[in-house]
Amino acid sequence: MTQAASTIASQIVPLNDEQMVLPNTAIAEIIDFSQLAAVPSAVRNRPEWLLGMLAWRGLSVPVIAFETMFGGKYAEPGSRTRLAVLNVVTGVPGVPFIAVPTRTIPQLMQIDQSAISVVEEPGEMHPAVACHVVIAGKTAIIPNLDEIERQVAETFAMKPPTGTKKKAAKKK
Template sequence: MKAQETIERELNDIASLLLPVVGQYLLLPGVSVAEIVGFLPPEDRGANAPDWFLGYVEWRKLKVPVISFEVMNGQPLPEAHENNRIAVLNNTGQSKSLPFFAIVTQATPRLMRISESEIDEINSAQLNKFENMRVRVQEEEATIPAFVEMEKALIRFLGL
């Protein structure tokens, strides 16, 4: 019976990633992340771009727009360093013209399997514009980003 319980628990767990950004982790379901790649400085930012738009990186022969989660939420732009990674994210269906976008992480994200019962909302947390919720999961505090709103802001800026 113990094997059956283990199988049932694993089926109910959600593969997730903790993405380190400055001062916090972002918690994303694994299916929202297409790939984590080494850091390449984004290019072609443009003269009139908002501060949070960092430019584009080439990924699998596609030009993927890169944003700064920190700057979108009123924080300064972090300095680039050797531990940075690019998290290429699948879109949420807001625009077929934007299949992927990316954010810069401060280090390699951490994979974890979590169940709904392991996530506790931190009700006292002050949320920024592009944050949906702060949670505690497996003894870590993390932010669930306002993924759809981030994507919509990028779509508006890019005119898609």
């Protein structure tokens, strides 16, 4: 009995100098790049990779520059720039989606084992990168979505200002 090769419906997402591979289910929607709102003032020490907030379907969605998150450079959006709105799977409180700018519309691709191979990179990879791969002759990054979501959650953690104390409720 032979086992059929499993294929995964994926999107090849063109970034500035890289390509990112995501399972199709990770992407909620691809939309035109629009004006971003400012980051809420409650977010202190805003990381460079947090570009702003997107008003999408009645929600405020953080827009992140994946390239900047792992040490690369983010290019200003062009006329073909889109936003890939990604589903958050680890349950970031108050942040059910994140958005990533893409150079153009991502390409849908059915990927099976024969079409992908892992590239061993010298040195230590950034925690936001799961691995580097070659797909159909092109290099790409598979992101560590758990780590990206952890960094977003850490950024949006609403902590009380230092020096304030909660008063204990008195029992009567």
